[in-house]
Amino acid sequence: MLGAGLAGSSLAKALADKGWETALLDRQRFPRHKVCGEFLSPESQSTLQAFGLLETVKVLNPSIIDGIRLIFANGAAMELPLPSSALGISRYSLDSALHGAAQQSGVQLQTGTTVTAVHPIIGGYLIETKQGGEISTLQARTVIAAWGANQRSGLPGHRQERLAKPSYLGVKSHFHGVWMERMIELYFFPGGYMGICMVEDGLVNVSALLNRDAFTDKGKSTLAILDAAMKRNKRLYEKLRGAIPVEGTQAAVAPVQLHRKLQAWDTIPLTGDAVTMIPPLCGDGMSMALRSAALCAPLADRFLQGNLSSLDWQQSYTRSLHREFQGPLRWGGFLQRLFDQPLVSGLLPSAARLAPRLAQVLVRATRLKPYS
Numbered sequence: 001m002l003g004a005g006l007a008g009s010s011l012a013k014a015l016a017d018k019g020w021e022t023a024l025l026d027r028q029r030f031p032r033h034k035v036c037g038e039f040l041s042p043e044s045q046s047t048l049q050a051f052g053l054l055e056t057v058k059v060l061n062p063s064i065i066d067g068i069r070l071i072f073a074n075g076a077a078m079e080l081p082l083p084s085s086a087l088g089i090s091r092y093s094l095d096s097a098l099h100g101a102a103q104q105s106g107v108q109l110q111t112g113t114t115v116t117a118v119h120p121i122i123g124g125y126l127i128e129t130k131q132g133g134e135i136s137t138l139q140a141r142t143v144i145a146a147w148g149a150n151q152r153s154g155l156p157g158h159r160q161e162r163l164a165k166p167s168y169l170g171v172k173s174h175f176h177g178v179w180m181e182r183m184i185e186l187y188f189f190p191g192g193y194m195g196i197c198m199v200e201d202g203l204v205n206v207s208a209l210l211n212r213d214a215f216t217d218k219g220k221s222t223l224a225i226l227d228a229a230m231k232r233n234k235r236l237y238e239k240l241r242g243a244i245p246v247e248g249t250q251a252a253v254a255p256v257q258l259h260r261k262l263q264a265w266d267t268i269p270l271t272g273d274a275v276t277m278i279p280p281l282c283g284d285g286m287s288m289a290l291r292s293a294a295l296c297a298p299l300a301d302r303f304l305q306g307n308l309s310s311l312d313w314q315q316s317y318t319r320s321l322h323r324e325f326q327g328p329l330r331w332g333g334f335l336q337r338l339f340d341q342p343l344v345s346g347l348l349p350s351a352a353r354l355a356p357r358l359a360q361v362l363v364r365a366t367r368l369k370p371y372s
């Protein structure tokens with residue numbers, strides 16, 4: 001498994017649980033802080049349950065979230081209840097906990113190991129890796145890419161699409177000293193939005209997705225960028241004025257590309273953000289990463305048993321990804337475009353008051369169905 005984020009760890013665990021010798025490689029060392037809203041949607045819990053991972057997450061003491069509050073630049077706000085509770089948990093804790101569970105199932109975890117090439121050979125693949133200055137090779141019957149959104153050129157899943165406009169920057173930091181209800185709060189302002197989500201241990205995660213053009217001159221540090229962003233929404237500024245950043249929890253990522261087409265396969269199967277990315281606004285990226293892994297796992301198992309050809313695996317996996325993801329992606333993209341236009345988004349609270357059911361139907365359309 002190439003990449004040990006949520007998609008990689010859960011899929012590696014599922015294959016090890018089936019008895020397959022499984023290696024999980026990642027270029028980073030863990031635990032590490034990662035740009036993410038750290039909002040684990042209700043839908044993701046049914047998939048975690050299917051992997052036998054829900055308890056692993058619950059013992060981390062995540063916060064419980066019952067609703068979403070949207071606060072616009074003009075001060076207007078609207079609240080949307082969630083169909084069931086979501087969880088707030090840092091990627092620092094979550095990713096490492098999933099690694100632990102995967103290792104208990106027999107997965108060999110190798111971090112600090114960058115995959116530099118994947119070559120098809122007779123009966124499998126040859127994987128080239130770099131660890132420090134050392135180059136090694138590994139042979140496997142099958143290889144699955146779970147290496148997130150931005151892959152280096154020459155590797156499966158790398159997209160040569162021209163950078164779509166607008167291009168986004170993601171930033172995050174943990175803070176303490178912020179009072180929260182059991183709500184995730186999303187604040188909108190010209191040039192982006194910021195999410196505040198309570199995670200474990202009374203900390204809050206503050207993450208933002210920003211239009212890069214609107215923030216190029218706002219300083220180099222993540223905290224300077226977050227500070228510039230929070231000043232663009234008065235209520236946000238008031239909320240975070242006394243907040244104290246937690247040292248070492250800052251992270252940034254660019255470019256974040258929101259309009260990549262769904263791609264299930266590129267020489268090898270792709271999972272998680274390597275497939276596509278739903279706008280982070282929907283808070284369902286982790287859920288989709290887990291779901292793609294859940295769809296891929298039984299097919300990989302059948303392939304390894306010799307009961308499914310590679311072509312049938314590819315076709316079946318592609319079909320199921322389209323079936324489950326196409327609706328949420330379409331409506332997620334629509335919402336992102338709506339919120340990119342301050343004039344239109346400023347009218348949303350009044351529109352939602354006039355048609356509250358419509359707002360809920362729209363939000364529901366961006367969600368995955370519970371896993372069964």
Ligand SMILES: Cc1cc2nc3c(=O)[nH]c(=O)nc-3n(C[C@H](O)[C@H](O)[C@H](O)COP(=O)(O)OP(=O)(O)OC[C@H]3O[C@@H](n4cnc5c(N)ncnc54)[C@H](O)[C@@H]3O)c2cc1C
Binds near residue numbers: 004005025170
């Ligand atoms: C600003 C922002 C806010 C978000 N907020 C939320 C939210 O609140 N809720 C939500 O559900 N989703 C959110 N998301 C989306 C979510 O973070 C992703 O969808 C999720 O992390 C995808 O998981 P993954 O396992 O596919 O990839 P990742 O978690 O990105 O893991 C990929 C792993 O592959 C490794 N890797 C990459 N290349 C190589 C290589 N060549 N060799 C070895 N290893 C490699 C990386 O080091 C990484 O650890 C947000 C995203 C952004 C940008």
